[in-house]
Amino acid sequence: MMQLWDSLAALATDPNLRWIALGCMLLGLSSGMIGCFAYLRRQSLMGDTIAHTALPGICVAFLLTGVKSLPVFMLGAIVAGIAGTLAIRVITARSRIKADAAMGIVLSSFFGIGIVLLTMIQHSGDGSQSGLDKFLFGQAASMVGSDVQLMAGVSLLLTFVCTLLFKEFKLLAFDPAFAKGSGFSTSLLDFIMQALVVTAVVAGIQAVGVVLVAALLITPAVSARFWTERLDRMIMLSGAFGMISGLLGAWISSQVFQLPTGPVSVLAAAFVFLVSVLFGTKRGLLTMRLTRSRARQQLQALQGSTASVKEAG
Amino acid sequence: MSMDFWILLTGSLAAVSCAVLGCFLILRRMALMGDAISHSVLPGIVVAYMISGSRDSILMLVAAAIMGLLCVFLIQWFNNRGIQSDASIGVIFTSLFAIGVVLVSLNARQVDLDLDCVLYGEIAYTAWNTLQIGGMDLGPRSVWLLGGTLLLVLTVIGLFYKQFKLCAFDPMLALALGIPAALFHYLLMGLVSVATVSSFESVGAILVVGLLVIPPSTAYLLTDRLGAMILISAACGVASTVLGFALAVWLDASIAGCIVAAAAILFAVTFLLSPKHGLLFARLRRTRLSRSTA
Numbered sequence: 001m002m003q004l005w006d007s008l009a010a011l012a013t014d015p016n017l018r019w020i021a022l023g024c025m026l027l028g029l030s031s032g033m034i035g036c037f038a039y040l041r042r043q044s045l046m047g048d049t050i051a052h053t054a055l056p057g058i059c060v061a062f063l064l065t066g067v068k069s070l071p072v073f074m075l076g077a078i079v080a081g082i083a084g085t086l087a088i089r090v091i092t093a094r095s096r097i098k099a100d101a102a103m104g105i106v107l108s109s110f111f112g113i114g115i116v117l118l119t120m121i122q123h124s125g126d127g128s129q130s131g132l133d134k135f136l137f138g139q140a141a142s143m144v145g146s147d148v149q150l151m152a153g154v155s156l157l158l159t160f161v162c163t164l165l166f167k168e169f170k171l172l173a174f175d176p177a178f179a180k181g182s183g184f185s186t187s188l189l190d191f192i193m194q195a196l197v198v199t200a201v202v203a204g205i206q207a208v209g210v211v212l213v214a215a216l217l218i219t220p221a222v223s224a225r226f227w228t229e230r231l232d233r234m235i236m237l238s239g240a241f242g243m244i245s246g247l248l249g250a251w252i253s254s255q256v257f258q259l260p261t262g263p264v265s266v267l268a269a270a271f272v273f274l275v276s277v278l279f280g281t282k283r284g285l286l287t288m289r290l291t292r293s294r295a296r297q298q299l300q301a302l303q304g305s306t307a308s309v310k311e312a313g
Numbered sequence: 314m315s316m317d318f319w320i321l322l323t324g325s326l327a328a329v330s331c332a333v334l335g336c337f338l339i340l341r342r343m344a345l346m347g348d349a350i351s352h353s354v355l356p357g358i359v360v361a362y363m364i365s366g367s368r369d370s371i372l373m374l375v376a377a378a379i380m381g382l383l384c385v386f387l388i389q390w391f392n393n394r395g396i397q398s399d400a401s402i403g404v405i406f407t408s409l410f411a412i413g414v415v416l417v418s419l420n421a422r423q424v425d426l427d428l429d430c431v432l433y434g435e436i437a438y439t440a441w442n443t444l445q446i447g448g449m450d451l452g453p454r455s456v457w458l459l460g461g462t463l464l465l466v467l468t469v470i471g472l473f474y475k476q477f478k479l480c481a482f483d484p485m486l487a488l489a490l491g492i493p494a495a496l497f498h499y500l501l502m503g504l505v506s507v508a509t510v511s512s513f514e515s516v517g518a519i520l521v522v523g524l525l526v527i528p529p530s531t532a533y534l535l536t537d538r539l540g541a542m543i544l545i546s547a548a549c550g551v552a553s554t555v556l557g558f559a560l561a562v563w564l565d566a567s568i569a570g571c572i573v574a575a576a577a578i579l580f581a582v583t584f585l586l587s588p589k590h591g592l593l594f595a596r597l598r599r600t601r602l603s604r605s606t607a
Contacts, residue, residue, distance in 0.1 A: 108523030112573025
């Protein structure tokens with residue numbers, strides 16, 4: 001028990017650990033909040049797609065600048081991510097291909113092109129390319145202070161924008177036609193939201209990796225849906241779930257040798273999800289079963305009383 | 314020369330299996346199922362490796378296929394309990410993949426598991442694996458495996474073509490006619506799992522995802538008939554393999570990456586120029602129509 005407290009206290013006192021824990025928590029908070037909108041708009045897998053489109057962006061950024069620096073990579077990834085979302089929109093709007101296939105096409109083509117570029121960079125014999133893949137597979141524990149500060153700053157910015165535009169996003173998520181009728185530019189709002197998702201994903205890639213970054217957006221949001229029917233509460237809960245997952249990820253991985261932070265955070269989020277599925281107060285399996293059995297009892301009682309009334313009559 | 318032949322044959326066999334199955338996936342709007350399956354097999358592969366200690370075992374194939382089916386089952390289970398299918402796909406495959414990554418990191422010391430091969434090999438280093446395998450054991454083993462998979466896919470689809478077709482276009486009618494739609498769903502997903510797992514071992518996960526989605530989408534823009542769509546899709550898959558291989562030799566880059574890029578180029582050309590559903594002809598028709606009404 002003492003050891004447990006010591007290790008928890010280390011999160012607050014050890015300067016390196018403190019930064020990583022703080023960064024993961026802020027990342028979880030911002031992705032959890034933004035993920036709610038992606039979930040409601042049935043774009044849960046957008047995060048996965050954008051994460052894969054980041055690869056060619058990073059490669060091109062490296063080819064153009066020749067430097068390995070996180071801000072340059074992030075910029076390249078964001079540009080590629082926005083290009084990917086635009087490509088999905090063009091494909092779904094201008095042909096009969098559905099959103100899921102469009103996402104699959106963009107995901108695999110961008111990633112395929114990214115692999116081609118990556119291998120071309122590697123084959124060109126430039127010794128300095130080794131950081132490219134590190135960025136993609138996510139190593140939160142090896143991030144240096146400035147990386148974490150950048151990630152934390154981006155997360156704070158995302159949280160701020162999301163809070164600021166809460167009402168507009170709510171309208172867009174539930175009734176885009178009404179939003180348009182009320183004079184909002186839905187395409188601009190849509191673009192801002194996509195840009196937020198792209199930024200959240202890109203900020204998350206370096207911490208948890210390309211494949212798992214989708215979980216930061218989806219899992220907390222889906223979990224929150226089991227506890228409430230109100231959007232504001234759902235967003236707060238989802239942000240909180242994201243923060244808890246980030247904290248647990250940073251803490252548990254600091255305790256076990258060689259355990260990576262990202263996957264542990266994702267598993268923590270999955271655990272929160274399981275608890276929500278079982279015990280969620282609005283849609284949890286237990287709640288539903290209780291409601292159903294109570295309704296059945298009421299029905300039986302009602303039938304019993306009508307039967308006795310009939311007998312008496 | 315014969316090495317090139319084996320690479321092309323392996324690529325084409327994988328391409329045809331994926332392209333045929335992909336047609337049903339995109340018609341049922343489950344294009345990303347292949348992505349989910351190809352990632353969630355990781356824990357199965359790691360456990361099989363821990364038991365057998367080698368990377369080339371039948372056990373690994375079986376374990377991976379079981380994980381693929383488990384992934385499908387879990388997605389369906391949560392979907393039936395009111396979670397949107399896209400969200401359920403996202404939650405399940407990331408969780409399974411995370412379990413796989415944690416297993417790899419926890420056992421890296423005892424089992425001496427090569428992270429590059431198990432984890433990176435299927436993502437960014439696909440190229441290295443394909444090239445190395447291409448040099449050494451791209452011979453009979455993977456060709457036999459992929460050939461067997463293709464035979465299985467074609468036999469099952471051929472036997473139950475009508476049922477699969479009905480389930481793809483009108484699952485309600487299929488149910489009303491007494492066709493067990495759930496059974497055919499799992500049969501299709503089982504085939505996708507087998508195709509994913511057997512292709513993924515030799516050509517890499519990203520290529521599998523690309524081949525499951527891009528050639529069928531290209532075919533979808535060219536025809537309105539399922540039979541024709543399957544044939545065109547398979548042809549596109551083979552064409553992408555050949556074109557991609559030539560591209561890879563020319564650019565000195567990853568073969569798998571180039572095959573996906575070639576498939577993407579074919580799709581882009583079709584998207585612009587398809588006589589039925591292409592951008593250019595749609596615009597031409599529109600101008601002609603507006604001229605004739607004006």
